Amino acid sequence: MTVTNTPNGFHLNDAGRRVVVDPVTRIEGHMRCEVNIDDDNIIRNAISSGTMWRGLEVILKGRDPRDAWAFVQRICGVCTGTHALTSVRAVEDALKIQIPENANSIRNLMQLSLQVQDHLVHFYHLHALDWVNPVNALKADPVATSALQQSISPHNPKSSPGYFRDTQNRLKKFVESGQLGPFKNGYWTNPAYLLPPEADLMAVTHYLEALDFQKDIMKIRTVFGGKDPHPNWLVGGVPCAINIDGVGAVGAVNMERLNLVSSIIDRTITFIDQVYIPDLLAIAQFYKGWMYGGGISGQSLLSYGDIPDKANDYSAANLLMPRGAIINGDLTKVHEVDLTDPEQIKEFVPHSWYKYSDETKGLHPWDGVTEPNFKLGSNTKGDRTNIQELDEGAKYSWIKAPRWRGHAMEVGPLARYVIGYAQGNKEITEQINFVLKTLDVPVSALFSTLGRTAARGLEAQWAAGKMRYFMDKMMANIKAGDLSTANVERWNPETWPSSVKGVGFTEAPRGALGHWLKIENTKIANYQCVVPTTWNGSPRDEQGNIGAFEAALMNTKVERPEEPVEILRTLHSFDPCLACSTHVMSPDGTELTQVKVR
Amino acid sequence: MKETFYDVMRRQGISRRSFLKFCSLTAASLGLSPAFAPKIAHAMETKPRIPVLWLHGLECTCCSESFIRSGHPLAKDVILSMLSLDYDDTIMAAAGHNAEAIVTEIVEKYKGNYILAVEGNPPLAEDGMYCIIGGKPFVEQLKYAAESCKAIISWGSCASWGCVQAAKPNPTRATPVHKVPGLANKPIIKVPGCPPIAEVMTAVVAYLLTFDKLPTLDKQGRPQMFYSQRIHDKCYRRPHFDAGQFVEHWDDEAARQGHCLYKMGCKGPTTYNACSTVKWNEGTSFPIQSGHGCIGCSEDGFWDKGSFYDRLTGINQFGIEANADVVGGTAAGIVTAGIAAHAGLTALKNAKQADKQPGAE
Numbered sequence: 040m041t042v043t044n045t046p047n048g049f050h051l052n053d054a055g056r057r058v059v060v061d062p063v064t065r066i067e068g069h070m071r072c073e074v075n076i077d078d079d080n081i082i083r084n085a086i087s088s089g090t091m092w093r094g095l096e097v098i099l100k101g102r103d104p105r106d107a108w109a110f111v112q113r114i115c116g117v118c119t120g121t122h123a124l125t126s127v128r129a130v131e132d133a134l135k136i137q138i139p140e141n142a143n144s145i146r147n148l149m150q151l152s153l154q155v156q157d158h159l160v161h162f163y164h165l166h167a168l169d170w171v172n173p174v175n176a177l178k179a180d181p182v183a184t185s186a187l188q189q190s191i192s193p194h195n196p197k198s199s200p201g202y203f204r205d206t207q208n209r210l211k212k213f214v215e216s217g218q219l220g221p222f223k224n225g226y227w228t229n230p231a232y233l234l235p236p237e238a239d240l241m242a243v244t245h246y247l248e249a250l251d252f253q254k255d256i257m258k259i260r261t262v263f264g265g266k267d268p269h270p271n272w273l274v275g276g277v278p279c280a281i282n283i284d285g286v287g288a289v290g291a292v293n294m295e296r297l298n299l300v301s302s303i304i305d306r307t308i309t310f311i312d313q314v315y316i317p318d319l320l321a322i323a324q325f326y327k328g329w330m331y332g333g334g335i336s337g338q339s340l341l342s343y344g345d346i347p348d349k350a351n352d353y354s355a356a357n358l359l360m361p362r363g364a365i366i367n368g369d370l371t372k373v374h375e376v377d378l379t380d381p382e383q384i385k386e387f388v389p390h391s392w393y394k395y396s397d398e399t400k401g402l403h404p405w406d407g408v409t410e411p412n413f414k415l416g417s418n419t420k421g422d423r424t425n426i427q428e429l430d431e432g433a434k435y436s437w438i439k440a441p442r443w444r445g446h447a448m449e450v451g452p453l454a455r456y457v458i459g460y461a462q463g464n465k466e467i468t469e470q471i472n473f474v475l476k477t478l479d480v481p482v483s484a485l486f487s488t489l490g491r492t493a494a495r496g497l498e499a500q501w502a503a504g505k506m507r508y509f510m511d512k513m514m515a516n517i518k519a520g521d522l523s524t525a526n527v528e529r530w531n532p533e534t535w536p537s538s539v540k541g542v543g544f545t546e547a548p549r550g551a552l553g554h555w556l557k558i559e560n561t562k563i564a565n566y567q568c569v570v571p572t573t574w575n576g577s578p579r580d581e582q583g584n585i586g587a588f589e590a591a592l593m594n595t596k597v598e599r600p601e602e603p604v605e606i607l608r609t610l611h612s613f614d615p616c617l618a619c620s621t622h623v624m625s626p627d628g629t630e631l632t633q634v635k636v637r
Numbered sequence: 638m639k640e641t642f643y644d645v646m647r648r649q650g651i652s653r654r655s656f657l658k659f660c661s662l663t664a665a666s667l668g669l670s671p672a673f674a675p676k677i678a679h680a681m682e683t684k685p686r687i688p689v690l691w692l693h694g695l696e697c698t699c700c701s702e703s704f705i706r707s708g709h710p711l712a713k714d715v716i717l718s719m720l721s722l723d724y725d726d727t728i729m730a731a732a733g734h735n736a737e738a739i740v741t742e743i744v745e746k747y748k749g750n751y752i753l754a755v756e757g758n759p760p761l762a763e764d765g766m767y768c769i770i771g772g773k774p775f776v777e778q779l780k781y782a783a784e785s786c787k788a789i790i791s792w793g794s795c796a797s798w799g800c801v802q803a804a805k806p807n808p809t810r811a812t813p814v815h816k817v818p819g820l821a822n823k824p825i826i827k828v829p830g831c832p833p834i835a836e837v838m839t840a841v842v843a844y845l846l847t848f849d850k851l852p853t854l855d856k857q858g859r860p861q862m863f864y865s866q867r868i869h870d871k872c873y874r875r876p877h878f879d880a881g882q883f884v885e886h887w888d889d890e891a892a893r894q895g896h897c898l899y900k901m902g903c904k905g906p907t908t909y910n911a912c913s914t915v916k917w918n919e920g921t922s923f924p925i926q927s928g929h930g931c932i933g934c935s936e937d938g939f940w941d942k943g944s945f946y947d948r949l950t951g952i953n954q955f956g957i958e959a960n961a962d963v964v965g966g967t968a969a970g971i972v973t974a975g976i977a978a979h980a981g982l983t984a985l986k987n988a989k990q991a992d993k994q995p996g997a998e
Contacts, residue, residue, distance in 0.1 A: 228668040
């Protein structure tokens with residue numbers, strides 16, 4: 040038995056029964072979670088382990104930096120495009136390339152549409168089944184469901200009793216078939232599910248409706264990028280050309296294409312306002328007594344910022360999505376973040392399956408090393424290819440431990456919203472106050488599993504509104520006669536300096552994302568990614584600080600340890616993305632860059 | 638799939654009594670009244686949906702994301718009415734032991750009668766521990782589920798060819814499904830692409846269910862209905878290629894008029910896929926239409942064939958289209974001999990392809 044107090048304020052005790060969840064499902068990629076629970080079923084020790092590694096950074100070495108976006112885009116097909124955007128920004132930073140205003144607007148439209156779609160799919164298809172019981176929906180009265188719908192979203196036209204009855208009948212037929220597909224072996228008799236049948240039926244109906252609608256949002260990216268998932272990007276701008284009334288306009292982004300994008304933006308705003316936000320608030324009403332899962336969200340938060348208003352200005356003042364760091368729970372001070380400062384962001388590996396020459400020290404990503412080293416601790420139960428229980432005293436994850444000035448940080452929508460709130464961002468403050476007032480809860484309620492889930496919904500609403508802003512901005516620019524979408528002055532590698540380095544960043548749906556690269560003689564010499572799930576899913580570091588997932592699980596009561604829906608709730612509230620936690624190594628196999636896929 | 642699941646269970650020695658008990662337990666586990674049990678039994682005796690185990694190895698989940706973008710049929714209709722997606726890490730409610738138990742249950746109950754869909758691939762280096770499921774190497778889960786399946790669908794370029802994690806130097810020894818020891822002799826349908834087109838994915842599923850047989854595959858194991866012709870063959874910008882009208886720089890006048898992207902590195906002439914016809918996201922567009930060349934993402938090893946912006950080289954065949962192409966090119970006055978030669982290759986290469994792949998054209 041070990042009892043430990045971590046420097047970041049958690050009291051760990053591994054005396055109780057160990058509960059293992061592997062695979063953790065409804066996430067991107069593969070992860071494992073282990074906890075110890077005491078006699079009252081309270082979690083007293085938590086371990087999160089990334090269980091996949093792909094080695095992408097090794098693969099990038101020696102390649103053409105203009106191709107890098109396509110490789111790193113394949114880090115993740117869920118947050119598809121955000122790695123690609125981060126990559127082209129890193130290359131443009133290294134080569135001092137300025138992109139046209141239209142390219143900035145189009146990139147923002149693509150990134151914002153991802154934020155909205157990804158948040159929507161997360162809420163309904165990855166997270167909802169932690170709160171919503173589809174089987175219970177069979178007991179609902181469609182007339183009462185209709186009344187509920189009209190009371191929470193009076194402008195939503197799809198609210199008749201017949202509409203909900205149709206869904207219920209379909210669901211009934213599905214359940215009666217005995218083949219439950221994705222709902223098979225869920226915890227449907229668990230008392231942790233609190234919704235009345237009518238709320239369950241409403242939410243399941245919107246599960247299906249959102250599944251239909253989300254694919255339309257991504258057509259915006261298909262117009263500009265040719266396909267989705269994995270649209271096309273370009274160093275120096277965007278690949279699509281604009282031609283409004285010239286010869287051959289049908290071969291480019293023309294009035295019909297712009298109208299398509301515009302109509303999707305309008306429908307997206309409506310869907311978020313009439314379906315997502317009302318559902319979020321209605322479900323939260325029933326669960327607001329379940330205030331677990333805060334973890335380090337009340338003390339250590341990080342955001343790089345994103346969505347540049349004007350092109351080529353990446354200063355905090357020009358970023359519509361906030362940037363900054365909060366530490367020690369002091370919301371009165373938002374620290375500046377500098378991705379090029381070797382003292383700020385460092386990655387550690389004493390508990391990760393990688394090797395450093397000196398593992399007491401962290402490395403800044405520009406000097407990062409990723410050499411795999413799969414080794415289990417002496418207290419592991421099971422063996423090398425059949426792990427029963429991990430030994431968290433040793434190496435136990437394929438995820439590294441990034442730290443900001445030594446602190447484990449939480450990233451993602453909640454981090455962005457709290458940082459924006461602390462900075463007095465008007466839009467964010469209004470949204471947060473509206474939710475707190477509607478649910479009648481104090482600000483402290485934000486620092487919880489539910490707070491994370493609520494911030495994601497608010498951000499989807501914000502992002503949908505900003506799509507309209509950039510669409511209008513681009514139209515005004517086109518009207519003023521600017522059709523330019525790409526800057527090709529530095530396209531030819533012969534124009535490049537022999538040795539440069541750059542950094543690119545975005546706010547991926549799951550949080551702060553950075554790519555650091557070095558270019559030598561027109562080829563990639565080193566490429567490093569630190570991704571959101573690296574921050575949130577981080578294992579312990581040299582000092583013993585636990586990461587955001589681990590911290591958030593602490594002190595949660597699990598009603599039925601064999602049905603750990605509470606663990607899933609909290610892990611899902613981060614929207615984990617494990618493929619993003621992949622590291623890349625150099626071709627000679629000695630130096631690896633870590634790509635953490637969020 | 639004429640056989641119902643009840644028939645299958647009987648064939649495997651499960652008694653009617655056990656079957657009815659299974660139905661009662663299913664109802665009870667959902668918190669439903671016992672009245673549901675006979676309905677479940679009736680459905681399983683008469684209206685089976687084929688079980689699908691959708692496993693995930695090393696991948697990025699773009700295949701799943703593409704799948705849910707399908708417009709016809711809608712993903713919800715596939716899941717609710719066409720098949721029984723009993724295991725899929727990405728969307729399933731169950732986790733941990735409850736999830737793993739499903740794989741065992743389907744394999745044992747529906748022996749030879751379920752489909753195995755694979756997204757991603759297993760790494761074989763480090764004893765397979767670069768991808769761990771339930772504490773064990775993913776490759777073990779894959780082999781176990783493959784053993785008794787009716788057929789395997791290799792979704793996307795990861796499962797079909799290896800894709801990005803298998804690009805040089807392939808640090809984890811990521812291995813496509815058909816090259817995993819022991820799986821070579823299974824019926825495997827490759828549906829490559831990074832990701833595959835949504836409606837191509839759902840069409841392959843619908844074909845299997847509707848016609849109760851594997852689609853006709855080419856020599857590489859891809860359904861010939863979607864993968865037998867090059868993107869170039871049916872590209873709407875092809876007339877500009879034949880006329881020698883090319884984009885020379887991003888966002889130049891030719892780009893704004895939608896001319897051919899061959900000189901910008903387009904891999905349409907060597908890529909077999911349905912992008913220029915089926916198109917993407919319910920026909921919204923495809924890469925070339927949106928101004929970027931094809932990067933060849935459905936081809937084996939496309940990551941290691943030089944930069945995406947390098948012009949295709951090594952194309953030196955002439956065919957019967959050569960005359961028309963050369964004439965068109967000469968008229969435009971800007972086509973080099975090399976490009977004309979390339980243009981001319983189409984017909985002959987098609988003919989050769991037809992030789993190699995019966996019925997391909």
